[in-house]
Amino acid sequence: MSLDDHYVDLRGHEFSFDQLDADERRLLNTLMQRADRAPPWHEFANFWMKLVGEFYHGRGLSRPQVRHTALYGIAQDLGSRLAVAQGVARNPDYRDEIEELIRTRFKTRREFCEATGLSEDMLSHVLARRKHIAIDTLSEALSRIGCFLRIVPQPGSKRPRRKPNAVA
Amino acid sequence: MVRTSVVESSFLIPVHRDANLSDGWLHSSEAWEWLDDRLFELFGGRTLAPGLHQGFYRDPDTGEKVTDTSYKYTVALPRSRPKQLRTLLSEACEVFAQKSIYLSVAGQVEFIEARGHESG
Numbered sequence: 001m002s003l004d005d006h007y008v009d010l011r012g013h014e015f016s017f018d019q020l021d022a023d024e025r026r027l028l029n030t031l032m033q034r035a036d037r038a039p040p041w042h043e044f045a046n047f048w049m050k051l052v053g054e055f056y057h058g059r060g061l062s063r064p065q066v067r068h069t070a071l072y073g074i075a076q077d078l079g080s081r082l083a084v085a086q087g088v089a090r091n092p093d094y095r096d097e098i099e100e101l102i103r104t105r106f107k108t109r110r111e112f113c114e115a116t117g118l119s120e121d122m123l124s125h126v127l128a129r130r131k132h133i134a135i136d137t138l139s140e141a142l143s144r145i146g147c148f149l150r151i152v153p154q155p156g157s158k159r160p161r162r163k164p165n166a167v168a
Numbered sequence: 169m170v171r172t173s174v175v176e177s178s179f180l181i182p183v184h185r186d187a188n189l190s191d192g193w194l195h196s197s198e199a200w201e202w203l204d205d206r207l208f209e210l211f212g213g214r215t216l217a218p219g220l221h222q223g224f225y226r227d228p229d230t231g232e233k234v235t236d237t238s239y240k241y242t243v244a245l246p247r248s249r250p251k252q253l254r255t256l257l258s259e260a261c262e263v264f265a266q267k268s269i270y271l272s273v274a275g276q277v278e279f280i281e282a283r284g285h286e287s288g
Contacts, residue, residue, distance in 0.1 A: 010197055042216035042239065049204065049213050063209045076204060080197035088183055088239075092196035100198070103262055129191045 007070075009077035010084075010091060012152020015070040024071050027055055031071075035078040041086050048075035094138070094149075095127055101147070116141035177245040177273040179257060179280075180221060180238035181264055188230055190265035199263050206256050207243060215242045228267070238270075245273065258283045 007015045020028060031048055039047075052075050056066040066072055083089035106112040113120045118133075118141045125131040139149050181203070185193050207214040217240035224235040245253055250273060257269045261282035268279040 040218070042218060045204070045216050049208060053208065053213055063212060067205055067208055076201055080201060083197055083200060088194070089197045089200055090194045092198045096196045096198055127190075129193065 007074050007077075009073065010080055012150075013073070015074050019070055023055075027051065028071060028074060031075050031078060035082060038082065038085070041079060041083040041088055044082050045079050048079055051075075095129065098123075099127060101145075105145070112145075115145050117144060173247045174244040175247055175274045176242060177250075177253060177271065178217075178240055178242045179253075179269055179271045180223070180240055181260065181269065182236040182238045182266060183220065184236065185265035186267055187234075188227060189267055195264055202263055203241075203260060206259075207241070210249075210252055210256060211243050211245065213243075216240070217242065223270075254280055 005017045007017070009015070017025065017028075031051070034047060035044060052069075052072050053063075053066060055071075056069060061069070080089065084091055102109055102112045106115065109123060110120060112118075113123055118137075122131070122133065126133050135149070142148060183194060185191055185195060204214070220237045221240050222235070222237055224233055226232070227234050243253065253273075254271070257271055257280040261267070261269055261280065266282075268281045271278050271280050
């Protein structure tokens, strides 16, 4: 798969343009053209959600279904890139993922530490951005709760320049 | 056609994590995406007001004056579902590392706090 036929978001998830039909590709072109003009983040955020929502509601999709479409994911990521570029958000890192793990799978930080073997003191420093955690320590801790580390494309890397082929 | 009765509600999300509760950093793009996803699924969307809103308050824990800069979200809230928005904002306190979030529903202001999630 070449860079011209897929989109990689800030988290390294790939969206193939092959799964988009002609109307979706036209809509994606519209979104990319708007994002290329670097509008304020809030403006683009309002624009894409209304456009994508109405498009798929017109096709009878429910809101949860819309949220899991490739177009929703790409549009949202285009917005996130604007937010980062405009200094109102930052790229996520492994510490954000640890925080999300704790929030969604554990009742407390203590419970997370008990499950992973990490010390609460270490975790506190790491989540406060005062320290990093050694990669082998983190890898071992995550394996205890059924997770693993993976390498993904750097968030700052350029998104594909070529627009998907739209049917006229 | 049956129309759902809705009421305008708005809330403020500071652009930085609480410096006392957390590290004072900008939120990650994932935090903003989380909020968008929840608002889209629950209420079908939201409107972000232009610009940043400056404000200040007294931190209940430290007693110090805290200034913040926030984005203002507006949601068309079905009259029958105010609890869903409060629950969502309670979760948002954790995701955005805030002690509380300012919410206005039809002109009535309240401060939503995080659910009882032990941090230590």
